[in-house]
Amino acid sequence: SSNSDIDDLFSDSQCKVCSAVLISESQKLAHYQSKKHESKVRRYMSIHGNEEPIAKRFKPSGDVRDKYKVCSVCNMTFSSPVVAQSHYQGKVHSKNLRLKTFGQQTPASTLKGYPCTVCNIELNSVEQYQAHISGSKHKNQ
Known part of the structure; x- marks a missing residue:
């Protein structure tokens, strides 16, 4: 069983385990x-138990936190690599990464609007x- 098998099960357009079109x-x-x-996914993995569990592949090795399970920048956890990948490509992550890397660019006193720090x-x-x-x-958050 390889990584491409996982990509086949959990793609951007469908989840074959749940038969869901996304x-x-x-x-x-x-x-x-x-x-x-x-x-x-748990049930699927117990049925296909002779294969290495998907969850096992994405567990952190040693002290390194796996980026497919946790984003330390945004303090989020993910249920699958596809969700993680989607998060890393999104606006929230890139904004938080910029803020963490470069600090808050705009001093609070110069804000014109109404900030939501959450x-x-x-x-x-x-x-x-x-x-x-x-709103939802x-x-x-």
Whole structure:
């Protein structure tokens, strides 16, 4: 069993273990992070137990934390390599990486808008800020 087998099972467009077709980025993330997916993968692995478990391949070796399980920059954990890969290509990770690498570029006193420190974004109005903090993206952080 090789890495390409894993890519075949968990791709950007479908999860063969769950027979799920994944059209959008948000759908893909929601699916791969779901409890339903996790339990189906566990069941799949117990049935195909003669093969090396997928989870075993992505465990940290020694003291090195595996980037497919944990993003130390954003303090997030992932249920699969596809979710991790998607995270690393996303806006949240690249923004957090920039902030960690170069520090906060803009002093707080020069901010014109309404910052959300949880999501590392800045809104232009009170209305936008209130809409943001009651939205699902903010609540999921």
